[in-house]
Amino acid sequence: MFRARLTTSPWPLAGLWARWGPLDALQSARAAVLSVLFTLCAVLLPSTTFAKGITATVEADETQAVVGDVITLEFLVSRSTTRGSLPTPELPQSVADAFDVGQCASGTSRSVQNINGRRTAATTRRVTCPLTARKVGTFKIAFTVPDGKTRVASNSVSIEVIASDGERAPLEDPTVEAPTDASEDVFLWVSTNKKRAYVGEQVTFRLDVYEAQRFLDVSLRTSPTFEGFISEEIPLPEVYTTMVGDRPFRVRPGIRRALFPQQSGTSTIGASELLISRRKRRFSDPIALEILPLPAEGQPPGFSANNVGRYQISAKVDRDEVQPGEPFTLTYTVAGEGNIELLDPGEWAELPSVRSYDPKVTTERSRGDIVGGTRSYAFLMIPERSGTLSIPAHDLVFFNPADESYATASTSVIEVVVGGDPNAIVRSDEEDQAAVGTVVDDPLAPVLAMASVPRDLPRDRWLTQERWTMGMLGVPLIVMLGLAGGWAWRRFGPDDAARGRAVVRARRRERIELAQEAVESGEGFHTAISALLQDVALEVAGPEGTGLPRSELLRLLDRKGVEVEERRRLESLLEQCDVARFGAVDGGADERHHLLDDALSVVRMLSKGAA
């Protein structure tokens, strides 16, 4: 920086000029000496920081890493001016040898500051590179940038890269289920329930992730290897919290496996790798197990190494009385702890005079840390002769690692009574094979012989599904309509007075029709007219007019407000009718027509008045 000031800014010379003023010879000599001294100092000073004002710096986010870890290096090149471009940093070859350099990102920033009248400016180029550690060792990282004819070197950063897992020693005691102290915030912990086991004996492997704080991005990058084992997954427990030393840790169960060693000797469960935030890695320790061979003492010939555990066996039949040729099912069920799916049940006894088919095997695994369950072998058996069929006991030999001895589980003898004729011959296997698909075992009823096929011509049934549906829906509809109609009739139907009026109207219509029919012949005409007028008068007079003589009735009509003219016309018409009925005067059809018209007119007037 100082050197840059000397060479690029006039300010130092101006200061000297102001300090010493016009130069005389001595002063010129002093100035020359000072300039030389300054120049020498500038040359001799470390070039890392004072090369034309360019500075180079390198920074790393981690100083220790495991092989495979990603380290972020930041290279900074800056100069105290905003003019011109900055050189690009160049990495030394040693970095490329020890690390995989990822995609670098670069950017340039410029800044200008004005403090108390003093203006300062700076330009910075920032290059960020991810480096993946590839080699074990300690590496010093620095870089250089060109600055004119010289090169400016940066500071150096020391990074120590350690081995991942290849050189890790197996755990001394893998049976320790939980750590007692923790040096890191997140780590893996592996354990087994035993460090010595027999071939075929279950060893339970556990892998847990311990987190002092919640890491959002933690994943198991590499699972442990189980070479030499048959492994079965077992259920994982829930996440829980525990104290490690004096710190609380959240424990995430990662792997639970039931391992069944397949060979004696030392079998190693490989290390697994945990990836944290896609950059940091943690490794678990491998586990070495001592696998013992099954003891030769007491071992039956042909013993399967998978028959290790603790088992029971039972047998049952679905029916104990059958007929010859009738199938029944014989089921052997093995239950216990061990790798039951690979269990060798041994040779099944062959029963004489019984056809049997390959068993249908079903397995039900139990859920828990100890692998086990039940395994059933269902045989379909068809006895061919009657008698008592004795199914012998079946022995299952297994090695019990708890007792370190061989044991035998046996079924009980089962007897099945086969009924029918003891001398009946049932087909042999060869005959049966030849007859498969051609003959049905059970006797069949014969075909029916008839001279002709009975015919019932197909008729369309009257009660089709549609009609039935309509009828079924119609019944409640009819009931509802009937009930609603009854209710409406009761609610809105006529009362006694209305019914009485209706009767009167009907009778009046009847008399009018009678009169109209008799108007030509005259027979009964006047009687009908008289009765019609009498009815109308009574209707107007009301109940009190009933039984009154005509004169009283007319007076009552007067009291009821009937006009005089109407009363007179009524009286006149009634008298005409009386004359015609009881006298001998009949004016002929024309007169009867007039009389009918007058009577109807009076009826209309009186009815209107009554209404």
Next chain:
Amino acid sequence: MTLRSSLTPVVFLIVLGWSALVRADAVDNAFVEGTEAAERNDWSSAAASFETASALLPQRSAVLSYNLGTAYANLGDLGRSTYHLRRATDWRARPTTEILEAARSNLAAVRRRAELDATTSGAMIDRPQTTWDLLVGAIAAPWVAWISLLSGLGFCVALYVHRRWLRIQPRRAGASRALLIVLALVFTIPGGLHGWSVRAATAQPEAIVLLAAVDAREGPGQHRSVSFTLQGGAQVRVLDRSPGWSLVKLPGGLTGWVPEASVARLDAVRAAGSAGGSREGTPSVGKRGDA
């Protein structure tokens, strides 16, 4: 009216009657041939003759279905045997008591063999028919429809009489009220069950697996993976159809797509395989069943 015009309908009627007569004879001849072949234990010829008779007969025949089913049972064709014997027991075929008993006996024997085959091969088969299945089948019969409908109509009439009776003898309405309740119960319970049964039979018709073993697949197509294998003679319900494929369901709930020709619906008027008498015949589509 000329002689020609008056003779034309007579000739037409004679030809029509002769055609029917000839057809009837062909059915009888084929049936008798089948019976004679069965007596000789020539079950292939018997089945072929009965198929011919079945193809010529325009309606269901219990005895023909029974003989056909028995012939197939003797041939070991459990699927077709089950199918025809089931048709023989169907009320629409009007089986006599003798046919019904014989068909049920043979059906039981075929069923045992099918169960045995299913057990040995691992194929799936429906559970045996239970009393409940028989009850459901009986509920779908037309006499239940008549009873429920007449009960409904009787209820309407009885309700009207009951209300009139109430006006005359209000204190003696107990008997008519009891009659009303009985009629209402008969109308609703058997009627509802009959409707449900017919609806189920129409929406998901019953079918029988014809071939010895049929792969039920996850979808309609040979490229789809096999879900399970159906035993010949298994009774299924047809849920859906796709061109050439049927989605079938076992009573237990297992569903899968099978080739359409491998199953035959029981409600079809014409028997499966009757067209041309081929054992691989495509089952015909049945019309809507009667109530």
